[in-house]
Amino acid sequence: MSEDANASAQPLIEHLVELRNRLLRSVLACLLIFLGLVYFANDIYSALAEPLLSVLPENASMIATDVAAPFFTPIKLTLVASIFLAMPYLLAQAWGFIAPGLYQHERKLLIPLVFGSGVLFYAGVAFAYFVVFPLAFAFFTAVAPEGVTIATDISNYLDFVLKLFFAFGLAFEIPIATVLLCWSGATSAQQLRAKRPYVIVGAFVVGMLLTPPDVISQTLLALPMWLLFEVGLFFARFYVSKDDQQSSEA
Numbered sequence: 260m261s262e263d264a265n266a267s268a269q270p271l272i273e274h275l276v277e278l279r280n281r282l283l284r285s286v287l288a289c290l291l292i293f294l295g296l297v298y299f300a301n302d303i304y305s306a307l308a309e310p311l312l313s314v315l316p317e318n319a320s321m322i323a324t325d326v327a328a329p330f331f332t333p334i335k336l337t338l339v340a341s342i343f344l345a346m347p348y349l350l351a352q353a354w355g356f357i358a359p360g361l362y363q364h365e366r367k368l369l370i371p372l373v374f375g376s377g378v379l380f381y382a383g384v385a386f387a388y389f390v391v392f393p394l395a396f397a398f399f400t401a402v403a404p405e406g407v408t409i410a411t412d413i414s415n416y417l418d419f420v421l422k423l424f425f426a427f428g429l430a431f432e433i434p435i436a437t438v439l440l441c442w443s444g445a446t447s448a449q450q451l452r453a454k455r456p457y458v459i460v461g462a463f464v465v466g467m468l469l470t471p472p473d474v475i476s477q478t479l480l481a482l483p484m485w486l487l488f489e490v491g492l493f494f495a496r497f498y499v500s501k502d503d504q505q506s507s508e509a
Contacts, residue, residue, distance in 0.1 A: 281352040288348045293341035300333035303340060304413070307420060310392035311411060314400050319409040321416065332413045339421065343384075350377055368442075368497075376435045379487075383431030384424045390479055391427065392420070430465065430484055437491025448495040451488075458488055 296303065308321060323329045342349075354373055358366055403409055440446050451458070459481075466481035 278356060281356050285345070285349050285352050288345045289338075289341050292345050293338055296337050296341060297334065300337040304333040304336050304417075307336060308413075308416065310388065311396045311416065314393070314397045315409055316400065321413050322410045323414070324412050325414060328412070328414050332417055336417055346377060346380075372435055372438060376432060379431040379435065380428040383427040383429070386431070386483065387420075387423050387427040391423065394479070427480070430480065431487060433484055433487040434491035434494065437488060438495050441495035448492050451492055451495070455488075459485055462488070 312321070323332070350373055354370075361369065400409055437451065441448055441451070462484040463477065463481040465484065466477040466479075
């Protein structure tokens with residue numbers, strides 16, 4: 260192998276080693292948090308189930324249809340919570356890996372996006388837990404037919420709330436998506452403003468699909484999505500693609 264080939268292969272090996280080290284640190288961080296929380300696994304699940312338990316009828320309760328579910332379901336939730344709590348460190352590791360390959364001005368623009376994406380995702384999860392869950396579960400229990408005993412399986416409940424957490428977390432990333440679309444040149448803030456009526460209708464459609472069929476919960480999701488879209492439009496003017504910037508300067 261020639262010296263040029265050895266020189267080109269060496270940086271690749273160094274990048275792979277660095278990637279491996281950062282992945283190992285990320286896994287170790289999640290594992291340490293998991294070991295610190297696993298003792299409180301049942302308490303964590305009880306806190307997650309509180310929005311449903313608070314609206315169940317007096318004689319209703321949650322059940323476990325699988326023999327091992329009372330043990331594995333809280334453990335699964337604790338593992339997800341460990342990754343959730345370790346997310347800032349995981350993002351820092353990812354940023355430390357990609358930042359050396361960026362220009363200085365790109366770093367200055369991306370740092371707020373990376374930080375903002377994490378904050379918005381946490382905000383979406385908190386909004387789902389404190390606002391959407393009480394309304395949704397109260398609606399579901401209120402419309403149950405007479406004579407039907409509500410007994411939710413703990414595994415199904417965990418899967419349901421995790422899907423909603425993920426959906427609302429992604430929904431709250433709308434400002435980041437708006438900024439990235441404008442920065443990449445796929446669209447512009449002016450074009451998005453012209454399509455505002457369609458965006459508002461789309462927000463209410465998404466709210467209808469992700470929430471129970473009542474006007475209150477649909478509006479509680481649609482309005483934040485619309486407001487977050489407007490926030491994205493505001494910050495998009497600071498992230499202009501190179502082609503648009505050169506044309507404006509010309």
